[in-house]
Amino acid sequence: MRLRTLVPAALGSLALAGSLVTAGPAGRAAADDFSKPDRGFAPPNTVLSDASPASVGLGPAPIAEAVAQIHGHEQVDPSGHPLFAGAVGIMGHEGRIVERDASGWALRYADATTELPRDQWEPMRTDTIFDLASVSKLFTSIAVVQLIEEGRVSLESPVAAYLPEFAANGKESVTVRQLLTHTSGFTSWLPLWSKWPDKASRIKAVMDRPLTNAPGSTYLYSDLNLITLGVMVEKLRGEPLDAVVHDRITAPLGIKDTGYNPTDKARTAATEYQTAPPRGMVRGEVHDENAWSLGGVAGHAGVFSTVDDLAVLSQALLNGGAYRGERILSRKSVEALITNFNEAFPGDSHGLGFELDQRWYMDALSGPRTAGHTGYTGTSIVIDFTSRSFAILLTNRVHPSRNWGSINLARREWAHGLAAAMAIRPRHGDTAWFTGGENATTTTLTTPALPVGPRGGRLGFDLFLDTEETDLLHLERSTDGGATWTGLPFDVVDRGTTETADGVVSGSGTRRWVQVRADLPAGSQQLRWRHTTDGGYLGRGVAVDDVVVQGPGGVLLDGEKTPDAFTADGWRLSGRDAVA
Known part of the structure; x- marks a missing residue:
């Protein structure tokens, strides 16, 4: 809570007022989760299944409104084009999928300005595969935390202890934690794809890059942080990052449509029509030019997935790191993922790879124990540990052009729909x-x-x-x-x-x-x-x-x-x- 005469350290902040409803039937979650104390992780044997919002005590109307808002963004607006061509969204609460919706088009445009003939448009499906862009960083982060859990990496140790070449040009004191929380001092980005000729030279350019700020002095979101961590994971595991993610994250969770360089390109959502580099309409290959120049597998981008696969990942984390009897992280490690290590940088709360409490896309789901990430291609994932809920929205907002604008409004609307479906009980009386x-x-x-x-x-x-x-x-x-x-x-x-x-x-x-x-x-x-x-x-x-x-x-x-x-x-x- 922010009091206008002071900022109380003890109180922290107050949240989430909501609609007021009857508790659900015995054995079902009531729609008053925002006024319950945090109950910690869901039972580790919680497995997702479909259910109507009302059956788990949620108000259907806010969810239906969010669906309608997403559909509305796919209509041509005064700019002469839709906000995005298509979207697939999913919402989960207390182990139940309460909404799954596909709308619009996975492929609509021939180039940056020209629509395909109408009979060549391809509709979104609930199993459409999306380029996650920076949501990929979460998979790299989990891979790093698995190494920490095994004792092979220390969070506060210098990265150079595991990757000696990273020490070049004054980076010897940068820690693993600082890379995960974007406080390393690295610059945000480098044009690896255009300034260096091959993968080896591009990775060396990252290793050699001097810092822009002193380590720990500044929060600055940087792809280079996660590129470095991806290289570290590969070195310590002795295998490529895509193999690590498959063997240690997606395969144990039983999710089959998540990974790098998808083979079923026809199921993927098209992204941008690119002229520099001259790739044409990008589909089934990573949109991010730097990740593309690294072979489609990089720590900062490259993962493709579906809403249902991401729902399983979300539920595994809500369960404390386990799903269907397979554990990818300990409960302690999941807590670390969602612990704010950036208290020195108000407004930039960050766990280990996961952003925390970011209202600009989490909307009313946001809170100290709400974790997530967004992706440049038009993706977002929001996992609210307090209400044991998640809201995932995948769009192809860069199809056919990255210049058509931000979709943060749609991200907020999707998260708000789930949040508004939950309610609080009156403190006294009816x-x-x-x-x-x-x-x-x-x-x-x-x-x-x-x-x-x-x-x-x-x-x-x-x-x-x-x-x-x-x-x-x-x-x-x-x-x-x-x-x-x-x-x-x-x-x-x-x-x-x-x-x-x-x-x-x-x-x-x-x-x-x-x-x-x-x-x-x-x-x-x-x-x-x-x-x-x-x-x-x-x-x-x-x-x-x-x-x-x-x-x-x-x-x-x-x-x-x-x-x-x-x-x-x-x-x-x-x-x-x-x-x-």
């Missing part, structure tokens, strides 16, 4: 007030005039909050019938820790109710909760419950008994028996 997430809006919840006596009064309520830091919840009071409002300072009490705010709060992360208390001066006054969102990213919004105003003479307002006393503009009263 109902609570909730304001959902819409960009660029202001919503208010206002009390009637309250006759606070000369000795003052006391406001108390329960708060559940998930907003980005620039989407603010204001607590305000008015003594002139609502003509003017001033901020009301308040205390937030969370499991025995108290922090003070000057009337404004924002943030996310802890996914639990907290208590709020405020002193009220004497005099007749109204109180209101005002939630303002900007035009950027969204969380789940705000929930308020059990509002009580007391004076020396007794209770002046009991929100549980008299919810009709409030005036709501954009807020809604949601209960256990409704999905808002």
Whole structure:
């Protein structure tokens, strides 16, 4: 939580307000996972199966809306083209696949500007194979963590201890952890494919490259970090990276459509029409030019996969590293994957290879224990360990041109659909007030005039909050019938820790109710909760419950008994028996 007078270290952040629904039938997950304490990993014997959203307590409407939004992006927009030609998405929750959707086209264009004849368009299928681009980095990272687990690599040891040639030009102190967390000091990228003539010289160029920043001083996302780790894995394993990924990750998990240089090119989604290098329409070969110049197998890019294969990988991690009796990582290693090693770089939370808590594509699923990655070709994977959920969206957004723009909005919409399908329970009674997430809006919840006596009064309520830091919840009071409002300072009490705010709060992360208390001066006054969102990213919004105003003479307002006393503009009263 971000309090406007301070940033409380003890509280961290508050998250995820949501709709309010009835608990699911016995033996099924209720749709209140955002208000449950983190239960840790799923049972290791959890195996994915299909189920309807409602059967696991999820609200179907937000998921259906997310599907419709993805389909909408495949229509020609004012730019004269769709945001992307096609997409395949999958959502999982508590070991169940609750949505799997394919739409649009795996192949639509002949070149960067020309559509193929309509009868030559090829539709997306749920088993379409996609170039994952930088999502490939997760496979390399898992391969590295397997070496750490075996004791063959130490996280804090210099990379040069395992790859002596990497020490060139001042890199002898760069650690394995710094490569995995993009704090090595490396530059972001080099044009390996065009500046060096062959694979050996390209790898040497990475090994020889001096640092741009001092190790550990800066967060800078870099392909070179993972290229280096891929080379290290190959050297320590004594076999190519594609063989390592197959033998130690995909084969044990039983996923058969994931790997490098796919042989079934007809099932792949086309990517870009490239003129430099002159590759034409790229399909079934890695899009990334550097990975292509390295033979299609590199630590930073090159993996192809399907949504169902990535769902299995996600569930294996949610299970603590195991699936169908096969273990690819220990529970301790999975914890390391999703532990933030970048606390020194706020906003750039990073585990070992996995990005953490990145609202710009994770949207309302984001939190300290939400891990994932994106890929340049239009791919994203979001794994939320707190709710045991995942949202995977694969598109061919570079087909036919990388210049058609970002698909981050679609990534957020897909993640938001799953997050919004989950709900919270009221802290007290059967109902609570909730304001959902819409960009660029202001919503208010206002009390009637309250006759606070000369000795003052006391406001108390329960708060559940998930907003980005620039989407603010204001607590305000008015003594002139609502003509003017001033901020009301308040205390937030969370499991025995108290922090003070000057009337404004924002943030996310802890996914639990907290208590709020405020002193009220004497005099007749109204109180209101005002939630303002900007035009950027969204969380789940705000929930308020059990509002009580007391004076020396007794209770002046009991929100549980008299919810009709409030005036709501954009807020809604949601209960256990409704999905808002």
